[in-house]
Structure formats: structure tokens, C-alpha cells
Amino acid sequence: MGKITKFSIYLILFGTLATITNASSQTQIRFKKPAADWHESLPLGNGRLGAMILGDTLHERIVLNEQSLWSGGEQDADRADAYKYLPEIQKLLVEGKNREAQNLLQKNFTCAGPGSAKGSQQHFGCYQTLGDLKIDWAENSSKVVHYERSLNLENAVATVKWERSDGSQVHQEAFTSFANDVFVMKLISKKTKLTFAVSLFRKENATISLEGKTVKMAGRMLNKDRPGMRYSAVLKVYNFGGKVNSNSDKLDVIEADSCLFVFSAVTDYDVSKGRLDTSLDCNKKIRKLLAGFNPKKYESHRQAHSAKYASYFQKCRLHLTANQPGIHESSTPERLISYANNANDAQLPVLYFDFGRYLLISSSRPGGLPANLQGLWAEEYQTPWNGDYHLNINLQMNYWPSELTGLSELAQPLHHYTSLLVANGEKTAKSYYNAPGWVAHVISNPWHFTSPGESANWGATLTGGAWLCEHIWEHYRFTGDKQFLATYYPVLKGAAQFLKSILITDPKTKYLVTAPSNSPEHAFILPDGTKATTCMGPTIDMQICRELFGAVITSSQILKIDADFAQELIAVVPKLAPLQIGQEGDLNEWLEDWKDNEPHHRHISHLYGLHPYDEITPWDTPEWAKAAEKTMAMRGDDGTGWSLAWKINFWARLGRGDDAERLLKKILTPMYDANGLKMAKGGGTYPNLFDAHPPFQIDGNFGATSGIAEMLLQSHGKEQIIRILPALPSSANWQNGSATGFNARGGFVVDFCWKNGKLTEGKLVSKIGSNCKLLVHEKVQIVDSKGTVVAVGKGLLLFPTEKGMKYRINTL
Ligand code: FUC
Numbered sequence: 077m078g079k080i081t082k083f084s085i086y087l088i089l090f091g092t093l094a095t096i097t098n099a100s101s102q103t104q105i106r107f108k109k110p111a112a113d114w115h116e117s118l119p120l121g122n123g124r125l126g127a128m129i130l131g132d133t134l135h136e137r138i139v140l141n142e143q144s145l146w147s148g149g150e151q152d153a154d155r156a157d158a159y160k161y162l163p164e165i166q167k168l169l170v171e172g173k174n175r176e177a178q179n180l181l182q183k184n185f186t187c188a189g190p191g192s193a194k195g196s197q198q199h200f201g202c203y204q205t206l207g208d209l210k211i212d213w214a215e216n217s218s219k220v221v222h223y224e225r226s227l228n229l230e231n232a233v234a235t236v237k238w239e240r241s242d243g244s245q246v247h248q249e250a251f252t253s254f255a256n257d258v259f260v261m262k263l264i265s266k267k268t269k270l271t272f273a274v275s276l277f278r279k280e281n282a283t284i285s286l287e288g289k290t291v292k293m294a295g296r297m298l299n300k301d302r303p304g305m306r307y308s309a310v311l312k313v314y315n316f317g318g319k320v321n322s323n324s325d326k327l328d329v330i331e332a333d334s335c336l337f338v339f340s341a342v343t344d345y346d347v348s349k350g351r352l353d354t355s356l357d358c359n360k361k362i363r364k365l366l367a368g369f370n371p372k373k374y375e376s377h378r379q380a381h382s383a384k385y386a387s388y389f390q391k392c393r394l395h396l397t398a399n400q401p402g403i404h405e406s407s408t409p410e411r412l413i414s415y416a417n418n419a420n421d422a423q424l425p426v427l428y429f430d431f432g433r434y435l436l437i438s439s440s441r442p443g444g445l446p447a448n449l450q451g452l453w454a455e456e457y458q459t460p461w462n463g464d465y466h467l468n469i470n471l472q473m474n475y476w477p478s479e480l481t482g483l484s485e486l487a488q489p490l491h492h493y494t495s496l497l498v499a500n501g502e503k504t505a506k507s508y509y510n511a512p513g514w515v516a517h518v519i520s521n522p523w524h525f526t527s528p529g530e531s532a533n534w535g536a537t538l539t540g541g542a543w544l545c546e547h548i549w550e551h552y553r554f555t556g557d558k559q560f561l562a563t564y565y566p567v568l569k570g571a572a573q574f575l576k577s578i579l580i581t582d583p584k585t586k587y588l589v590t591a592p593s594n595s596p597e598h599a600f601i602l603p604d605g606t607k608a609t610t611c612m613g614p615t616i617d618m619q620i621c622r623e624l625f626g627a628v629i630t631s632s633q634i635l636k637i638d639a640d641f642a643q644e645l646i647a648v649v650p651k652l653a654p655l656q657i658g659q660e661g662d663l664n665e666w667l668e669d670w671k672d673n674e675p676h677h678r679h680i681s682h683l684y685g686l687h688p689y690d691e692i693t694p695w696d697t698p699e700w701a702k703a704a705e706k707t708m709a710m711r712g713d714d715g716t717g718w719s720l721a722w723k724i725n726f727w728a729r730l731g732r733g734d735d736a737e738r739l740l741k742k743i744l745t746p747m748y749d750a751n752g753l754k755m756a757k758g759g760g761t762y763p764n765l766f767d768a769h770p771p772f773q774i775d776g777n778f779g780a781t782s783g784i785a786e787m788l789l790q791s792h793g794k795e796q797i798i799r800i801l802p803a804l805p806s807s808a809n810w811q812n813g814s815a816t817g818f819n820a821r822g823g824f825v826v827d828f829c830w831k832n833g834k835l836t837e838g839k840l841v842s843k844i845g846s847n848c849k850l851l852v853h854e855k856v857q858i859v860d861s862k863g864t865v866v867a868v869g870k871g872l873l874l875f876p877t878e879k880g881m882k883y884r885i886n887t888l
Contacts, residue, residue, distance in 0.1 A: 123441025148201015191530030432781025467540025513574030589613025721779025
């Protein structure tokens with residue numbers, strides 16, 4: 077069983093679980109061979125620096141990333157007089173001339189310039205790879221007879237080991253340090269010496285130079301006709317035994333016993349201000365980072381790194397006790413294939429859940445930029461969709477697991493980024509809508525692009541910024557942090573001011589609606605056969621208005637400020653176009669019951685009210701929930717990676733565990749076969765567990781992680797009732813397990829064990845001392861840590877809690 081981890085000890089103390097398995101041996105991504113492709117590499121990241129380990133035994137290539145490394149730059153992409161066309165566009169919409177309105181939108185209401193098209197060449201810019209760290213090993217005629225490559229999610233260390241037929245062994249260990257902000261790799265050998273050339277490579281905009289045992293790479297990113305971002309990267313090589321010679325732009329390491337690489341990279345982008353700091357001395361900054369790592373203290377640096385990482389990773393754990401002996405001998409891609417073929421691998425969803433948390437910890441850290449479409453891992457110079465911030469679901473989905481799984485503080489980059497969009501967003505609001513407040517549409521970047529996208533059919537969605545505000549409000553709901561709410565209130569208010577001021581009355585229904593807008597990326601067919609996307613009051617917009625206005629109204633009451641504005645919103649809310657059920661019993665996506673252009677479209681935006689917003693729940697609004705189920709049935713099970721992930725959350729919120737599990741299985745569909753990667757239509761999973769849109773997009777990883785959490789604990793809805801196991805699948809694998817560190821709204825952290833699908837015991841910690849509403853299906857007794865029984869019974873239990881107090885949930 078190997079060594080007993082802290083987690084196993086906790087299980088022994090806490091649970092009555094039949095089997096206690098060693099968590100650390102399971103929590104690994106494993107390969108039995110070098111990566112044939114980037115999608116087989118192992119991602120390391122400390123929230124800023126990223127490295128993908130391919131593990132080749134002859135020509136190793138480590139793909140490097142620095143999260144702020146973007147081409148492009150600030151620009152004014154607003155059409156200054158676009159607002160002059162607004163009345164005409166709205167008039168056409170009111171008259172039912174959607175196609176004509178869309179044509180006018182395309183001409184006068186899109187961004188100025190090319191927008192996001194081929195971003196890397198334009199001011200919009202593109203998130204790019206930093207380059208490669210290459211190791212070219214000396215030719216070796218002995219065959220590799222044993223090979224292992226793994227990423228341990230317990231300590232965030234990747235290892236590659238191989239042995240050759242002559243008995244020689246190489247062992248590489250690598251991590252992107254959370255403690256020192258450097259990438260470190262140690263190479264040791266047995267029965268042989270290490271001989272290789274090491275270098276840095278970037279295809280463009282790079283100058284490489286050598287200085288002693290140091291390789292430097294520096295350059296300036298493209299920003300079309302203007303100066304772009306500066307970056308600098310330095311690799312230090314420490315050899316123990318042997319020698320190091322320079323050879324053109326490479327370092328030759330000859331006959332070393334062991335070797336250490338310490339690498340870091342910086343750019344002159346100032347994350348706190350969201351712009352370039354041309355006075356920044358990149359070399360000085362990097363020297364400081366590298367000086368913080370003492371090569372003689374490798375072991376203690378590695379431990380400090382793992383301890384810092386684990387302080388996040390251990391916040392939340394999921395354990396399912398069902399197991400199939402031997403499954404852990406398989407590599408991760410083998411497990412994915414067997415799982416798809418119905419092998420009984422209960423631990424694969426657990427690994428996927430752990431991997432999602434690992435990825436968030438590794439790609440989003442306080443003080444940094446938010447995780448982009450690829451987190452921070454990219455090998456391209458022109459990443460798909462520029463690796464940007466898509467605001468019509470993708471960026472938001474990245475942060476769905478943060479509150480639920482105890483990683484609340486890792487969402488700071490998102491909140492901060494949202495606040496930095498405001499200034500540009502105010503200008504965009506004036507230019508297009510002559511409106512107060514701020515708006516961000518669909519596409520954005522570290523340069524705070526807020527204009528509409530370049531195509532009217534998708535680029536006009538005007539709720540991107542308002543959807544980001546949801547995360548501010550949810551952070552408050554989970555943490556009760558009034559200071560945070562006060563800091564971010566102006567951001568919420570600005571988004572609400574904008575939406576409130578652009579609402580118009582639909583003469584037909586007399587409802588207040590947004591116009592012009594669309595339901596993200598989906599088109600409708602009008603009764604006369606016209607196909608269009610531009611419309612008034614798509615359902616998602618109205619839901620976002622209700623949610624945001626509600627959040628501002630409640631915030632103003634909590635913070636005791638701005639009562640007048642709250643009153644204005646209170647007057648508007650009842651007039652907003654309500655949810656409507658269509659002829660087929662599904663929820664209408666648009667103001668009218670129009671036909672879907674693509675009945676199985678990946679965006680299911682009109683269910684925003686079911687998830688992430690909680691306007692629709694099976695208990696508060698059963699009629700709407702039924703309509704949402706019908707919508708789900710009509711949309712079907714297929715979709716891109718993130719769409720499948722969203723569906724897991726939808727089914728979990730509908731209390732349908734088996735449907736959620738079916739979608740979870742679907743997202744775990746291997747995107748490869750014996751011949752290599754498949755670019756099939758529809759989502760799935762790459763060999764390294766990265767989500768496949770396809771292509772790789774990290775949102776699906778995060779969305780599925782949140783979906784798993786939603787299956788096990790919920791706390792949304794009007795009353796914020798904590799529900800344990802609200803959508804547990806009925807399959808044998810899910811019947812016995814334990815969960816620790818799951819977070820609920822109202823500042824609660826909940827641990828619970830279950831057997832045969834039923835709660836056996838639990839623990840609840842109150843972080844802020846709010847009233848607790850707990851729904852349990854078994855008879856329980858709730859005892860505080862002083863031994864006082866605070867509640868007994870089953871069903872809905874209500875009890876006040878004290879800040880910092882622990883409460884045991886004992887089943888009777
Ligand atoms: C949205 C989606 C696409 C893709 C892109 C990055 O626009 O509709 O599927 O995920 O973002």
C-alpha cells in the first residue's frame with residue numbers, strides 16, 4: 077500500500093470507510109512512453125510560469141509559457157459614432173426586421189478594425205508560447221528497456237525515468253516552483269554520465285545569447301505597427317561533475333554526474349495595472365528570481381514548493397472507495413480507453429476532479445492574470461481563438477470550481493481583471509449605446525478589449541462583463557466578505573447602470589428588453605424562414621439582468637449605500653421579460669418561440685438561469701425546472717468539451733445524478749486511438765487529460781470539475797439550503813465515498829461520508845457564523861465542538877452557527 081498519506085490518516089480518523097486506498101499512488105497522470113505530441117505532455121505551472129514535459133530520451137523538448145506573454149497591445153477599437161445607428165437598429169428589431177438589423181449591425185456596430193481575426197498579427201494580439209527548452213542527448217545505441225513518465229498531483233512534481241539495455245539510468249525531476257517562481261529540473265544518472273546539449277528556442281522575435289553557464293533569450297512581441305511587449309528568459313545550468321562548454325547558442329554538458337536547470341522568464345506587463353511598464357528592468361527582475369534559488373538546497377526548495385502547492389490542493393478531497401485492482405498499473409491514456417469501454421474504473425472521475433483542481437492552482441494565482449482559454453499552456457504562436465478571454469461562457473467556466481472546491485482566493489485574478497475592464501468598457505458603452513456604466517462584449521485580452529466582436533452574428537453579445545460580475549457576487553455569497561463586496565461594488569454597479577440604461581420596451585409584450593443582442597452564437601429561424609442572430613431580449617440577457625440587478629440591490633442593503641439606485645432597479649426588475657415556456661414544453665431561448673437554427677447547438681445559454689445562476693431550481697421553480705429538462709432533452713448529449721461540461725452542471729442542478737454521470741463519461745471520451753490523435757467532432761479528453769473542444773480548451777476541465785462538485789454538494793437557490801449528495805449517480809462506483817472541504821454559500825466548509833448512497837456522518841465548519849439551513853434525508857444529530865446538540869431530526873434543519881465553530885453531523 078506504500079506510505080500512508082495525510083489524507084489516508086484523515087480518512088481513518090474521520091470515516092468508517094471499508095477500504096482506504098493510498099491517495100498519492102492514484103493521484104498521478106502516467107505515461108509509459110515519451111510524448112508523441114504536445115497533448116501527451118505533462119503540464120506544470122505555478123500560476124505564472126508553465127512547462128510541458130514531453131520526456132523524449134533523445135531530443136527532449138519542454139514547452140515553456142509565461143502567462144502574460146501576449147502580442148498586440150492597447151488599441152481603440154470602438155467606433156466613436158456607432159451610437160448614432162442604435163435607434164435605427166432598435167427600430168428594425170421592434171418591427172421584426174431582425175435580418176436588416178443584423179446587416180446594419182455588421183456595418184456600423186462591430187468593432188473598428190479586424191478585431192480578433194488572426195490576432196497574433198494585429199493589435200488584438202494573441203497568447204503565445206514562450207518557446208522550448210531543448211535537451212539533445214548524446215547518441216546512445218543501447219535500447220531503452222524501461223520508461224516511466226508521471227505527474228504527481230499531490231506534490232506538483234513531474235518525473236521521467238528511463239533505463240537502457242546497458243543498465244544506465246536517467247532520472248529527471250521537474251517542477252514550476254510555487255515558492256520561488258522558477259522552473260527547476262534535476263537530472264541524475266546511474267551507471268552513466270550525463271552528456272547533452274541544452275538550449276532555448278523561439279521561432280520568432282527572440283535573441284539568444286550565452287554567458288558562462290547561462291542561456292538567455294529576450295525579445296519583443298509583435299504589435300503590428302507599434303512597439304510590443306518585452307520579455308526576457310534565462311536558463312542557468314548547474315553541473316555536478318563533468319564540465320559545461322558553450323557551443324554556438326547551446327551549452328554542452330559533458331560527463332556530468334547530475335545537473336540542475338533553473339529557469340525563469342518575465343515580461344514588462346504589469347498585471348496589477350493591466351498595462352506595460354516600460355520602465356521595468358526585465359533582466360533585474362529575472363536575476364532576482366534566479367538568485368532566490370540555491371542549487372545546493374534543491375531538496376528544501378522542492379519541499380517548499382510542494383508544501384505551498386499542497387496547501388491549496390489539500391483544501392478539498394474526493395474519495396470513492398469502489399476500485400478495480402490493477403487499474404493503477406495502466407497509463408492514463410490506457411485508463412481512458414478502458415473507461416470508454418466500460419471498465420470499472422471508479423477512480424478515473426476522481427483523478428479528473430483532482431486534475432481540474434490541479435490545473436486551476438497551476439494556472440491562476442493571486443496577483444496574476446486569469447487562466448485563459450488554455451489556462452497558461454500553449455505551444456502555438458497563433459493559439460486557437462488567440463488563447464484569449466472569451467466572455468460568453470469560457471472565461472467564466474474556468475472559475476466555476478474555485479468557490480466550490482475551496483480555491484476561492486485563486487479567483488482573485490478574475491475579479492481584478494474584471495475591474496480593469498471597466499475603464500475601457502465605459503468608453504465602449506458611450507461609443508455604442510451612449511450609455512452610462514460599462515460593457516464588455518464577447519472577446520477580450522490583457523489589453524482590455526471591450527468593443528463588440530468583428531462579426532455581428534456572435535460579436536454583439538453585450539453581457540460579457542455582466543456575466544463576469546456574477547463571480548464577484550458568488551464570491552460574496554460563499555465567503556460573506558463585506559470588505560470584498562465594498563471594493564467591487566462599483567464594478568457591479570457600473571455593469572448594472574449600463575444594462576438598465578439600454579433596456580427598451582418591446583411594444584408587443586411591454587416587457588423591458590436588451591437590444592440589439594443575441595443568444596450566444598446561436599441563430600433562430602423566423603416564421604418567414606429568415607435566419608438571424610440579432611434580436612431583442614434573448615433569455616440569457618434577461619436572466620443576467622435579473623441576477624445582476626438583484627445582486628446590486630442586495631449589496632446596497634448589505635453595505636448600506638446607494639439606496640436610490642437600488643430603488644430604481646427594484647422598479648425595473650418586474651418589468652424585465654420573464655422566462656417563457658415554448659410550444660414544445662422547453663424554455664424559450666428568445667423572446668419569441670422561434671425555431672432553433674441548430675437544435676443541438678453547443679451553447680445552451682437560456683439555461684443560464686439553471687446554472688450558473690440559480691433562478692431555476694427543482695424546488696423553488698419546478699415548472700421552469702421541467703422546461704429546462706425538456707430543453708436538455710432537445711439539445712441532446714453531444715457537444716464540444718465545454719458544452720459537455722456545462723451539461724454535467726445542468727443535470728446536477730436538476731438533481732439527476734445518472735444523467736450527470738453519463739455526460740461525465742462523455743467528456744472522458746478519448747480523443748485518440750492506436751493511430752494517434754483524432755480531431756473528431758464533439759468533445760472529449762486528450763491522453764494527458766486536457767479537455768478537447770477540440771482543440772484543447774481548458775474550460776471543459778474546469779467545468780467538469782465544478783460539475784462533479786455540484787453532484788455532491790449544493791447550496792444555491794433562494795434559501796441557500798445546503799444539500800448533501802443532491803445528484804449522486806445510482807451506479808455502484810458512486811455509492812460509497814467521502815468528501816472533504818466542499819464549500820457552501822454562507823461561509824460553510826462541509827465534509828461528509830456516505831455508504832450505500834446514504835450519508836453516514838459529516839462535519840461542517842462555519843467560517844463567518846451565519847444561519848445554517850441543512851437538508852438531510854437521514855435522521856441526524858448536529859453537535860457543536862463544545863458538545864452542545866444544536867439540531868436533531870431529518871429534512872430541513874435550521875440552526876444558528878458561531879464563527880469558527882465545528883459541527884459534527886452524526887446519523888442516528
Ligand atoms: C465560444 C464557443 C466556441 C469556442 C470559443 C473559444 O465562442 O462558442 O465553441 O469555445 O468560445
